[in-house]
Amino acid sequence: MKKLFILAFALGSFSWLSAADTAAGKAAYDVSCKKCHGADGTPVAAIAKMMKVEMRHLGDKAVQAKPDAELKKETVDGIGKMKAMPQVAKDADNIVAFMRTLKK
Numbered sequence: 001m002k003k004l005f006i007l008a009f010a011l012g013s014f015s016w017l018s019a020a021d022t023a024a025g026k027a028a029y030d031v032s033c034k035k036c037h038g039a040d041g042t043p044v045a046a047i048a049k050m051m052k053v054e055m056r057h058l059g060d061k062a063v064q065a066k067p068d069a070e071l072k073k074e075t076v077d078g079i080g081k082m083k084a085m086p087q088v089a090k091d092a093d094n095i096v097a098f099m100r101t102l103k104k
């Protein structure tokens with residue numbers, strides 16, 4: 001247990017050094033995005049069907065080819081049938097950093 005704590009702490013302080021925090025991004029993603037985009041970016045079929053839209057995996061080449069600024073804008077302002085999510089604005093950089101880890 002103690003070891004786990006130290007590991008978590010070490011990982012936490014490590015990600016603190018980088019500009020964007022992928023761990024915090026994952027936490028925010030799990031709360032706000034997972035229900036539609038799946039834990040690893042795989043679209044939830046029932047959601048795509050309900051919203052009547054083709055959803056791409058967030059790790060797809062076409063999605064990953066977008067610059068950070070664009071992914072950030074889509075995250076906060078929404079895109080197509082996805083509604084704007086102003087509540088994630090403060091975490092947007094971290095969420096984008098997490099989305100980069102989903103690259104296939």
Ligand code: HEC
Pocket residue numbers: 029032033034035036037047048051053054055056058062063071074075079080081082083085088095
């Ligand atoms: C209610 C379901 C829902 C939630 C919650 C949601 N999305 Fe989406 N998202 C969608 C749908 C549907 C699309 C496809 C929209 C379209 O093509 O019309 C989409 C598209 C996207 C795209 C563009 C992907 C592409 O194909 O280019 C990104 C990036 C994205 N979402 C990120 C996020 C992030 C980050 C979050 C959490 C902050 C989030 N979404 C939350 C439903 C959702």
